[in-house]
Structure formats: C-alpha cells, structure tokens
Amino acid sequence: MLARMRLAAALGSLLTIGLSLDLARAQVPPAPAPPAAPPPAAAPAEPRPAEGAAPGPTEPQPGTTEPQPGTAEPQPGPSVVTTAPEPVPTHRYELTAESTSIRGGSVRATATSLLLLPAGDLEIGGEMTFITSELSLGGGRPGEGLAFTDVGLLTLNGRYSFGPVELAAAMALLVKQPSYADELVPQNGSLTARAALGEGQALGLRLAGGPLLGDLGLWxxxxxxxxxxxxxxxxxxxxxxxxxxxxHLDFADDAAPRSWLGELVVDAEVVLRTPRRAFSTWVGADMRFPLVHEPGDEGPGTTGFLNPKTRLNFYVGGAYSYVDDWDVYARFTVLDRGDKDDPGTMAPLLDGGFDQQQITLGVVHRWELGEKDHGGER
Structure with missing residues (x-):
C-alpha cells in the first residue's frame, strides 16, 4: 500500500514538471528570420541629351580613361568652358550713290514741260517717305521686316532759279523708326546746282552726305x-x-580700309500731262553700272571690301499742278540693292541701302519773285 502511494506521488511530480516546461516554451518568442538579401542595384541611367542639343560622343574622349571592371566609376569634375577666339570681322558692302535718280528737277517744271524753273521762282516744300522692306534695321527680329509706317523720312527742300542756273537744297529727317532702332534723326542732306546748256538740255551737279546706320561713320x-x-x-x-x-564710306573705325565706288548712271523717263498743266504723271527707271571701286578683294585681316553689282530702280509718280502756287504729288519707288540672304551685299544706308519700296507724298508752295516769261522753255 505504501509502495503504491509513493508511485502515485512520483507520477504527479513528473506531470507537474512536464506542464511547467510546456508553459515556459509557449512564453519564449520565436527567433527572428534572417534578413532577406537586398536586390541588386540597378545600373545608373544614361543621361539623355537635351532636346535640340547635339548628341554626345559614344567613344571615350581624349584625356579620359575607360573605367575598369570592379572599380568605381570616377565622378566628373567641374566643367571648364573654353572660348574660341573670335574671327576677324569681314564686312561686304554693295554700294551706290544714295539718290534714286540723278535728275533733280522741280515737280512744276515737269508739269509745264520745263527742265529748269523760270527766273525768280522760289519753291519751299516737304515730303514724307514711307519705307517698307522684307528686311529690318539692325536689332530687329529676323524675318520681321519693315511694315508700312515703321519708318518715316521727312524731307524739307527749297529751290530757287536765277534764270540759266537753278539751286536746290534738301534735308531728310528720320521722324519715325522702329522701337528697337536708335538711328540719328538727321539722315542726309544735299545741295544741287543745275545750269541750262541750250534748249532742252541742262547739266546738274549734286553733293550729298549723311550718317551710316548703326553709328558706323559717315558717307x-x-x-x-x-x-x-x-x-x-x-x-x-x-x-x-x-x-x-x-x-565714299568714311568708317569711324580707324582700322577700316578706304571704301569708295564710281558708277555710270543712266536714267530714262516718260512724262504724260493734261493741257494747262492740271495733272501730270511720269514713269521711269535708272540703271547703275559699277566702274571702279576700292577695296576690291577680301584678304586676311580685311574689315571690309566692296562687291558692287549692277542695279535697276523703278519709279512712277503723279502731280496736281492746276493751282498757280501749289503742287501736290505722290511717288512710288522700288529700289534694288543686294541680296536679303547675303547681308554682306547691302550698304549701311537707310535711304536705299537695301532692297526696299518707298511711298512718297509731298507738297510744294511757289512764289514768283521776278517777271515771268513762261512762253520760253529751258
């Protein structure tokens, strides 16, 4: 009996120990799982060139080394900008005299079939010229051109006849220019003398000058x-x-060469008028043929040379001259100079320095200061 009681006590102790081990095992947290291996690093993306930029070279450039396997790729250092030396500027001008016609007669003389005004006649007048062109003045946007009323030249003129000799003077003022331009207001001035040689013939001499565009000098x-x-x-x-x-072009730059041009000029015109000089109209053209010029060749260090071409200009106009003391007229002129695709063939002159069209409106007042004999013609 005593042996059975001892066996039962031993079994109870074993059962108690087993339950204690089970409870202890349940309270211990499970061991953490080993960390997963990181995914392989992706290769750095090849930089894409900016839109419109030239593609970069695929071969290593001189002075650089190809990275070896197993070594870190060297980081690029700060970029060094190198400035190429500026080339020596070379300007190319196609030049002719500034006027559109070598004749400088009066509108009233044209309306009355005269070459010179009658002795004692004095004329004072003004005209506004609108310049249009496919090209713009310096500083304009490419392809912008000159629209109607972008440029306005106001010319004030006077003329007096001594009989066989007639004198005239004119001054052109730039009263309107594009907002991006900054040209001088006085653009050109001229003095003209004409002398009668016989019935229906006259000899004319005209002197003119003014500033070059862009404040480059004078002409x-x-x-x-x-x-x-x-x-x-x-x-x-x-x-x-x-x-x-x-x-002659007189550049302000002392390094610029002497630049001048001589031309042969031929002008032809047809005049139609109503009886009693009420209305008159004229249409004509003039051609200019280059004869001599300097400098003529482009060379090392040359800052300018001439490239003269034959020019053909066209003009048409009309006048109302019925009133004794007043003339009102209009004129349309097409001036040919250079090639718009080759800026070097144009001259730095506003009035006729590049291909352009001119619309001119003018008025003249006359005073008869001497005795008149309109029956004779000169």
Missing part, C-alpha cells in the same frame, strides 16, 4: 549728269540723263 556722294528732254506733244515728252556717281 559722302557726288553726281554729275547731263539731262535732256524731247517734246513730242503738249501732253507727252521723253526725258533722260547720263552721268557718273561717286560714293
């Missing part, structure tokens, strides 16, 4: 021409002129 010009007219009817006559023109 000077002279023209000498023989004028003639042929009356076919009281309502029709033919007029023409032949002579020479000289243009």
């Amino acid at each position: 000077e010009g002279a023209e000498l021409a023989l004028e003639a007219k042929r009356d076919v009817h009281e309502t029709l006559d033919f007029r023409g002129a032949i002579g020479g023109a000289f243009t």
Whole structure:
C-alpha cells in the first residue's frame, strides 16, 4: 500500500514538471528570420541629351580613361568652358550713290514741260517717305521686316532759279523708326546746282552726305549728269540723263580700309500731262553700272571690301499742278540693292541701302519773285 502511494506521488511530480516546461516554451518568442538579401542595384541611367542639343560622343574622349571592371566609376569634375577666339570681322558692302535718280528737277517744271524753273521762282516744300522692306534695321527680329509706317523720312527742300542756273537744297529727317532702332534723326542732306546748256538740255551737279546706320561713320556722294528732254506733244515728252556717281564710306573705325565706288548712271523717263498743266504723271527707271571701286578683294585681316553689282530702280509718280502756287504729288519707288540672304551685299544706308519700296507724298508752295516769261522753255 505504501509502495503504491509513493508511485502515485512520483507520477504527479513528473506531470507537474512536464506542464511547467510546456508553459515556459509557449512564453519564449520565436527567433527572428534572417534578413532577406537586398536586390541588386540597378545600373545608373544614361543621361539623355537635351532636346535640340547635339548628341554626345559614344567613344571615350581624349584625356579620359575607360573605367575598369570592379572599380568605381570616377565622378566628373567641374566643367571648364573654353572660348574660341573670335574671327576677324569681314564686312561686304554693295554700294551706290544714295539718290534714286540723278535728275533733280522741280515737280512744276515737269508739269509745264520745263527742265529748269523760270527766273525768280522760289519753291519751299516737304515730303514724307514711307519705307517698307522684307528686311529690318539692325536689332530687329529676323524675318520681321519693315511694315508700312515703321519708318518715316521727312524731307524739307527749297529751290530757287536765277534764270540759266537753278539751286536746290534738301534735308531728310528720320521722324519715325522702329522701337528697337536708335538711328540719328538727321539722315542726309544735299545741295544741287543745275545750269541750262541750250534748249532742252541742262547739266546738274549734286553733293550729298549723311550718317551710316548703326553709328558706323559717315558717307559722302557726288553726281554729275547731263539731262535732256524731247517734246513730242503738249501732253507727252521723253526725258533722260547720263552721268557718273561717286560714293565714299568714311568708317569711324580707324582700322577700316578706304571704301569708295564710281558708277555710270543712266536714267530714262516718260512724262504724260493734261493741257494747262492740271495733272501730270511720269514713269521711269535708272540703271547703275559699277566702274571702279576700292577695296576690291577680301584678304586676311580685311574689315571690309566692296562687291558692287549692277542695279535697276523703278519709279512712277503723279502731280496736281492746276493751282498757280501749289503742287501736290505722290511717288512710288522700288529700289534694288543686294541680296536679303547675303547681308554682306547691302550698304549701311537707310535711304536705299537695301532692297526696299518707298511711298512718297509731298507738297510744294511757289512764289514768283521776278517777271515771268513762261512762253520760253529751258
């Protein structure tokens, strides 16, 4: 009996120990799982060139080394900007004298079949010229051009006749220019003398000058021409002129070479008018042929050279002259100079320095200061 009681006590102790081990095992947290291996690092993306930029080279550049396997790729150092030396500027000008016609006669003389005004006549007038072109002045946006009323030239002129000799003076002012331009207001001035050589013939001399565009310097010009007219009817006559023109560019840059040009100029015109000088109209053209110029060749270190070409200009106009003391007129002119795709072939002149069209409106007032004999013609 005592043995059974001892066996039961031993079994109870074993059962108690087993339950204690189970409870202890349940309270211990499970061991953490080993960390997962990180995914392999992706290769750095190749930089994409900016849109419109030239693609970069695929081969290593001189002075750099190809990274070896197993070594870290060297980081690029700070970029060094190298400035290429500026080339020596080379300017190319195609030049002619500034005027559109070598004849400088009065509107009233054209309306009355005269070459010169009657002795004692004084004229004071003004005209506004609007310049249009596919090209813009310096500083404008490419392809912008000059629209109507972008540029306005106001020319004030006076003329007096001593009989066989007639003197005239004119001054052109730039009263309107684009907002991006900053040209001088006085643009050109001229003095003209014309002398009668006989019935229907006259010799004219014109001196002119003004600033170059962009404040580059000054230009000077002279023209000498023989004028003639042929009356076919009281309502029709033919007029023409032949002579020479000289243009000189005086650049402010002392390094610029001497630049000048001599040309042969030929002008032809047809005049139609109503009886009693009420209305008149004219249409004509002038051609300019380069004869001599300097400098003529482009060389090392050259800052300018001339590339003269034959020019052909066209003009048409009309006038109302019925009132004794007043003339009102309009003129349309097409000026040919250079090539818009080659800026070097154009001259730095506002009035006629590049391909352009001109619309001119003018008015003239006359005073008869001497005795008149309108029956004779000169």
